[in-house]
Amino acid sequence: MEDFIFAKIVDGDIVFYFEEGYTQKDLFEYFQKKLNTMKNFFKFGDSFYIYLKDESQYNLLPKIAKFARTLDLKLAGAYFGELPPSKSQKKELDLSSTKIYRKHVRSGQVIDNPGDIIIFGNVNSGAEVNAGGSVIVYGKVFGVIRAGLTNKRNAFIIASKMESSLIEIAEIPFFNHEWPDAPVSIRVENDKALVESLEI
Template sequence: MDDFIYAKIIDGDIIFFFEEGCTQKELFEQFQKKLNMMKNFFKMGDSFYIYLKDDTQYNLLPKVAKFASTLNLQLAGAYFGDLPSVKKSKKELNLSSTKIFRKHVRSGQVIENPGDIIIFGNINKGAEVNAGGSVIVFGKVAGIIRAGLSNKRNVFIIASQMESSLIEIAEIPLFNYQWPETPVSIRTTGDEALVEQLEI
């Protein structure tokens, strides 16, 4: 198995999944590579969880925690065997198919990804973001967002501030919508788009 460790965001937590059928040495080496590849995603002091499908590998925990501390990260906890039902019922973002941008999307720029998109910045007027899945924006949206282009189920758009004249989710357009001044969440229910105020 080439990718026997992968990361997802579930209910706001970053969880590294450790697959079965590998030695502890293979798992730990792959985890070191994966965490080093993703270190720009984290901020100093951030935490994450791990999920060991093979619960006999529990003695990996001290090694994982020690290595994380060298990158100024923290192991917040671990799951074994099976995820709790509360986590299973939540929307997942698979980070291997998610594009993460730590910058503003400027006028004239087009960002596309067949999976989910997370943006730590603004989407300026004249910019466009197209995602097969969901879009999360930690900033102001004045440009165009199209989400759910390939996956029309369980997709959503979240923005800290929404001022866009065109948002489209699962092919349902919202033209010149009167957005609330609070952070917003947009999701589909049946053939309609539902806009909700979001408390962060």
Template sequence: MTNKQTGAVLLKGSGNGLRLIIPDDVPIDKVIEDARLLLKEASAMVSGMDIIVDTGTRPVDEQELVFLLQRLIWGESLKVSFWRCENSAARDLISNSGFKLEFPPAQIDSQDYDALVIDRSLRSGQRISHPGDVLVMGNVHDGAEVSATGNVCVFGRLSGVVHAGADGDDRRFITADNFNARQIRIGNKVSNDVDLSDHSWWGRPVIISVERGSFQITERK
């Protein structure tokens, strides 16, 4: 997934969703202002996605945490899965407040490749393979293929074959603005090549992941 930045705040793709990175040297009012603008600009990317709030070494105190919750997290209806804090006091505060902390990434995530952004549609016969996340700003037509060791996001119609986690990592995910694919792959899992058009999410924006060994397809609202 591509990175997107507005002012001091960065939105970055990760194996577990999207990471909202908050700097440690910018006033909290400016952080919230930039973050809200960034989320508005990236609304199509953020919708329905898990967010990891990464405060880094910022010494978040009780007042800042309340500001972040009221004016950003709850105010923008973000779906936060984890918090990441390198500052020990901030980590204790957030943990004691009942929020989940992200543990250090596993070795499989230690090598960070740049995302590949494709600013066009892919036609039948075209094949893309990349060691990292892939973002397609267009359609993936029937007969086209995208293979990535990371996540795959299609901002258009997905009719071709997409393989996320091509190195065997079934923690990866696929998103599409218009799902019309007969087959998808995540890690070592392959969907059945059957007619799925009778499902309610056919032709709709979806998020696809593997949960407990089975494909989970959720319509993005």
């Protein structure tokens, strides 16, 4: 089946994109399946947004909000037609190709994914994370992270605390780098990797 509803993380928010050209019945039924398959990603009380390319489908929102409540989730808002500049100019993570881990990555453990990887936990010393795309770690990084193995141009790494002796992004290695004592972002710009402190 064609994936006509897909989820992305945009500027820290989960946004479900609804393609146009489908009936409200098809959209709602497919959204129910989509949300059910992703329910392990969410925590109790989490919220999400809806983006409807077809503005005339706005009356789907009450049904979506009601269904979300049955899963202890919340519809936080909706966008129509075009995303506002505050969202459209932000980096996106496509959750359909994203692996999500809600635990620490232990020493000796190796995580591989051709897409993006999101980790809600620490990457311990001796662990290894390899992503074709980007890596986001909501925790401390002591192990090895390699990002941008296939999608070099847009790849980035974000970590709440970076203490790794080896990070690689788009084949650019960082050995024993002096990381800032703050959340950090590593991205590629003009074939150079840039390390920046973040305010989270």
